[in-house]
Amino acid sequence: MTLVSSLLLWTACAPVDDHDPCRQGWSRARDGHCYPPATEADTPDATDAIEATPPCILDKPDGRLDLETGCADGICVGDTYERMAALLGEGECVADASFPTALYCTFDPGLQGLFADEDEDGIPDEEAETPWLRLLSRWPYATADGLGMGTSARCWTEILGTPSSAWFTDRAGSLALDGMVWDRYGLEVHDWQDDDGLIDTAYLF
Numbered sequence: 001m002t003l004v005s006s007l008l009l010w011t012a013c014a015p016v017d018d019h020d021p022c023r024q025g026w027s028r029a030r031d032g033h034c035y036p037p038a039t040e041a042d043t044p045d046a047t048d049a050i051e052a053t054p055p056c057i058l059d060k061p062d063g064r065l066d067l068e069t070g071c072a073d074g075i076c077v078g079d080t081y082e083r084m085a086a087l088l089g090e091g092e093c094v095a096d097a098s099f100p101t102a103l104y105c106t107f108d109p110g111l112q113g114l115f116a117d118e119d120e121d122g123i124p125d126e127e128a129e130t131p132w133l134r135l136l137s138r139w140p141y142a143t144a145d146g147l148g149m150g151t152s153a154r155c156w157t158e159i160l161g162t163p164s165s166a167w168f169t170d171r172a173g174s175l176a177l178d179g180m181v182w183d184r185y186g187l188e189v190h191d192w193q194d195d196d197g198l199i200d201t202a203y204l205f
Contacts, residue, residue, distance in 0.1 A: 049168055049175035053197030056155040058146025065135070065143045067160075067185040070204045072111055073141060077133055077186070077204050081105060081115045081124035093117075093124065110139030110149075137193060137200040150198050153177050156189060171195070 022034035070077040075084055084107055085091060091105035093115070100120055106112045113130030117123065135149060142148030145159050157163065163180040170176075177197065179190040188203040 046166060046168060046175060049177055050153055050157055052174075053154045053177065054152040056152050056158055058142075058151065058155060060140070060142045060148055061144055061146035062141055063144040064141035065148060067143060067147075067187055067204075070133070070186050072133055072135060072139070072204065075107075075111055075113075075133060077131070078129045079113070080127055080129055081113070082126075084111070084113060084130075093122065095120070095122070106136070110136040112136060132203050132205040135202040135204075149200055149202065153180070153189075153191060153197055153199055156180065156199060160185065160187075169195075 022028050026034045026036050028034050064073045066072075074087055081091070084105070088107040088111065091107040091113075093103040093105040095103055095117065101116065101118050103115050103117045103122070103124055104112060105115055105124060112134040114132065115124035115130055116128040118125055137149050139149050142151070143159075147156055147159060157180070160182050164183040166180040167178045168175040169178050176195050177191050179188060179192075181188045186205045188205065189199045190201040191197060191199055193200045
């Protein structure tokens with residue numbers, strides 16, 4: 001055995017000097033090396049994310065949003081374009097390039113429906129029914145309890161209970177609400193605009 005080999009073997013087998021202290025706050029593991037103290041990152045919690053939203057203030061209860069019937073200001077899921085236009089005035093309709101045989105039609109003061117346009121002429125087909133209603137952020141009305149656009153997500157869970165499902169986005173290790181669904185009401189709400197904890201979009205389906 002060469003001198004170099006002997007030195008390498010001695011180095012590999014040499015015991016760790018237990019009297020050589022680790023730096024302050026570190027500890028020696030079974031492998032003989034010193035390691036910093038273990039840290040446990042806080043697991044983001046959905047409940048904390050909801051409770052971090054603004055306080056619940058219900059300042060506009062008027063009953064024009066009815067979650068039991070799926071109607072907003074007298075317009076209901078399954079209504080035709082003609083009925084919506086008769087109640088709200090003509091809507092502004094646009095097509096999506098990825099879905100050219102349908103039109104997204106928006107009516108004042110902030111309701112939107114989806115209508116078939118099979119011939120792609122820019123006019124909703126006669127008797128076409130919308131499968132959902134979308135309440136835009138500017139829609140000014142609310143349920144009899146005061147749930148509406150601009151109210152805290154906390155209000156919705158306090159009044160409607162635990163949602164059937166919810167999803168969140170990661171914001172630097174904490175959770176921010178994206179949306180919630182209540183199957184019982186056929187309701188989906190979102191905080192899409194400002195990540196401020198206030199609901200700004202809702203779908204009835």
